[in-house]
Amino acid sequence: MSESARHIRPVSYSTTPGIWDEPWYRVHTEQFEAAFLPNAGQDMEFVDNVDVFVDLKDGSRWSATIITLAQVEILMKRWAASGEAPSGRYFWCSDGLIVRDPGISNMVQVLTGLRTASSHRFFNAWTTEIRTTCAEAIRARLPPSRLRPGLHDTP
Secondary structure (H helix, E strand, C coil), X not given: CCHHHCEEECCCCCCCXXXXXXXXXXXXXXXXXXXXXXXXXXXXXXXCEEEEEEEECCCCEEEEEEEEHHHHXXXXXXXXXXXXXXXXXXCCCCCEEEECCCCHHHHHHHHHHHCCCCCHHHHHHHCCCCCHHHHHHHHHHCCHHHCCCCCCCCC
């Protein structure tokens, strides 16, 4: 995407602004860059289930699915009705991080909190190498027209 096509889209006056680099919503902090993959047209304040890639200043990189407690409950109720996850009795997702409140700004605050000295061990233990299966999942969510040429495994 050209520099002229990029623009800053503030989430709100009280939140962390990001750069919209479709299909990614990127947020830069002093400690990391997070590339979120929200649904098209979704209000950043109401994001409740999103994939994210985090590049730390030390060069390490990890991925996660961040989901709210409320969204987990919705999914489990849906699965109870459909019979999935044996009838909604459990919730599991690879590299999952459950947060209380929705919104990219809240998620950035959680990620920042995980980088503090007291949480540093947890953050490092949770670090995940980007796998081909993750890239395949992203490709499956996006129409080919939204993938940049040369996009291989990560944003």
